[in-house]
Each structure stands twice: as structure tokens, then as C-alpha cells.
Amino acid sequence: MKHLRRLYIANRFFYILLLLGACFALSFYWEPLRVLSTIILWLFIGACVWDLFLLYFPKHQIKIQRQYPDKLSNGDQNPLAIILKSTFPLKVRARVLEEMPFQLQVRHNEFKLELNPRKEHKVEYFLYPKKRGVYGFGKCNVLISHLGLFERKFILEEQLEIPCYPSFIQMRKYQLLATTDRLIEMGVKRIRRIGSTMEFDHIREYVKGDEYKHMNWKASAKHKRLMVNQYQEEKSQPIYSFIDIGRVMRMPFNDMTLLDYAINSTLVLSNAAILKQDRAGMLTFGKKSENHISPERNNKQMKLISDKLYGIKTNFEESEFGNLYAFMRRHINKRSLIFLYSNFETLDSLNRQLPYLKMMAKSHIIVAVVFKNTELIQLSKENAKTSVEIYNKIIAEKFVYEKNLIIQELNRHGLQTIYTAPEDLSIKSINKYLEIKARGLI
Secondary structure (H helix, E strand, O other): OHHOOOOOOHHOOOOOOHHHHHHHHOOOOOOOHHHHHHHHHHHHHHHHHHHHHHHHHHOOOEEEEEEOOEEOOOOOOOEEEEEEOOOOOOEEEEEEEOOOOOOOOOOOOOEEEEEEEOOOEEEEEEEEOOOEEEEEEEEEEEEEEEOOOEEEEEEEOOOOOEEOOOHHHHHHHHHHHHHHHHHHHHHHOOOOOOOOOOOOOOEEEEEOOOOHHHHHHHHHHHHOOOOOEEHHHHOOOEEEEEEEEEEEEHOEEOOOOOHHHHHHHHHHHHHHHHHHHOOEEEEEOOOOOEEEEEEEOOOOOOHHHHHHOOOOOOOOOOOOOHHHHHHHHHHOOOOOOEEEEEEOOOOHHHHHHHHHHHHHHHHOOEEEEOOOOHHHHHHOOOOOOHHHHHHHHHHHHHHHHHHHHHHHHHHHOOOOEEEEEEHHHHHHHHHHHHHHHHHHHO
């Protein structure tokens, strides 16, 4: 019974059976067709017996193995592979049906290929998860056939659960480009160094083009040649990422929430800061501040940040910036560079929180992230013909104009801003970080 349960009749079997029925029906009107139909029937029966014999005797198998990663990267193309090895003496056709996680809502999960005898074949495909969490893979079903009349199913019973973490693929990509000084290839701008910090490094001999104010006259008199002080970029500066988990971050964009974009950007920015010898930290805030990680530069810091980001969830409540400011006064004493991942859709929503942002900016460098609604921008540029289209275009232009007013208001009160589309947030955040470092603002 176990073998019968895994035996399936293919569509080709029913097509041939239908053709035979039509031939026998027509043979009532044309007698010579009956002999031909009888021959075809016996050939069909023989083909069925031969097909079943090839599928079940002798006892050959299809070995199935998954090559899946330990974790998935949210918002990225994740490569996965299924390894198949056939012990059948002849070439067989195979259909692979993988039971995908329900979060992906994948319907086209069938892969067709031909398996050569005693050789391994790899089925490669990509998954594009849009939510953090655990993705459960069910059974892997492989249906094989010889003549295409019957199919025999082989099953990999092992079920698999893979967690989906914030975008570590983006983090590794920017890490590699940063270490090889190729960030400009990804759109990260080279920032001209403005001014200098006062962190002394060493004394060296003067060369043409050095600034006169860095002259070390005592060392010059001792060595009887011009010497200058060499300064280096300040390191070990605290870089924070504040993530709003209120209702404004539940807005979807390309099937991902703004919160997920902020989480991915936080992971990339924290790694870039540690590579630049700075200290990276984070916290989340809603009604209260939580998930606080103090800025550090040790080897375990990125794993700690990644684990915290994995478990962050948003809610439908209004975020309290007053509680955030009180938490900062108690726990963040050193002047820091703070990236504030929130979203202000209207000028009124900004004005309610602006007093707290101004008080934060007195002690820290605040970079407020404002998300660009690209769909509204596109709608405001379209040609309107009907009255409904004209109305929609006017409303879209109003929201776009109000976003620009929000940026102007933040800049007027001394806050740094990033106005970006969600998919460009990681690049824009690194650009702003490098710009602030180059200008010596922190």
C-alpha cells in the first residue's frame, strides 16, 4: 500500500486512453479501424507494464539533499539548492515540488529536469523574503517518470525551519567594499575632508602643501629642518541608531515595512562604523525606550546588534519622543552621532515632536531620516485628464510639498536630515555618516 500511495497516473495516460476510446467508437462506422485500435490497446497495456517495471523493479532510489543556509537575509535574494542523485540505470524525468514557507506565498515552486544515471544534479533557485521571522520548509517531493504514463514519488521527510535575519548580505557587501576602498562603486560618495580634528598622531617632516598652523617649531629647531604635527581622524566615537517602532513605521513599501528598511540600514551602518574604528550602539523607542545596546567596538558587538534587530516588532501606538529624550539624559552622557529612523508625514506631526528634537540636538548630532514616498511623487508628475485624476494629482502634490517643508523645518532648527526612498536608505546613511566624519562635526 505504501508503494501504491506514492504512484500517480500522469496526464499522458488519460490522453492516450481518450484517444483509444475515440478510435473504438469510430470503428463502429469503419471496420478496419477496430484492428488498428486493438493493436494500439495492447501496445498501450505493454507500455504501462514496462513503465511500472522500470519505476519499481529493481529497487532504485532518488537521493534528495537540501543545501540551504543557516539563516536568510531579509530583503535580499537568497540562493538555495536541492541536490538530487539517481540510482536508476536509465535517464529519468523529474519534477521537484518543494513545500515553501507560507510567508512567501509562492505558487510556482515546481522545477523540471532530467536525471542521468548515478550522477548528482543541482536545482538552484532564489528566495526573496520580505519579513523577519522563522520560515518553515515542509517536505521536498520528487516525482520521476520514464515513459510519462506513471510517476513515482520520492519524499524528503525532513522539515526545516530557517530564521530570517536583517540584511546581512548588504552588510557583507558594504563591508567588502569599505575594506577595499571601493564604496564609490555602490554610490557612496567620496567626501572631501574639511578642517581637521585635534587628535595628535605623530611628528613628521614638512612637505609642500602642509598647513602652516600645524608647524612644530620646537621640533623644527631641534632637527634643524621644518617639522609638522600629523593629526588623525578621531576614532572611538559613539554612533547610535534610534529606531521608531510606532505606527508610522508600519507603512509598507515594496512588500516591506519602513521598520524593516530601518533595521537593515542600522545593521549596515553599525558595521561600517565599527570598520571605521568607531563604537556602534542602538535602541528602539515607542511608548518607552528599550533594546538599548551601549556603543562598543568589540568583536561580539555586531552579533549582539543583529540578534536584537531580529526580534524587533512594531505596534500601532504613537511614539513618545519625550520619553526618548528623558532616557537619553539618563543613559547617554557623551556627545554622539544619532541616526533617528522615524517618519513624519505631515508638518503637524513634526511640530508635536520638534521641541524634543531641538533639545536632543543641543547635546548630540541628530540625523533625522525622512522617507520619500516615490509612489506619490510619481503620481504628482502624471498627466491628469479626468476630474478624479486631477483631484488625486493635487493631493499628491500637496503631500510632496509638505515633505519638502518638513525637511526645511528640520534643517532650520539645526538637525541633519536624510530624505530618501526606502530602498536607498543604507547608501544614504553611510554617505551621511562619512560626510559628518569628514566635516569634523563629531
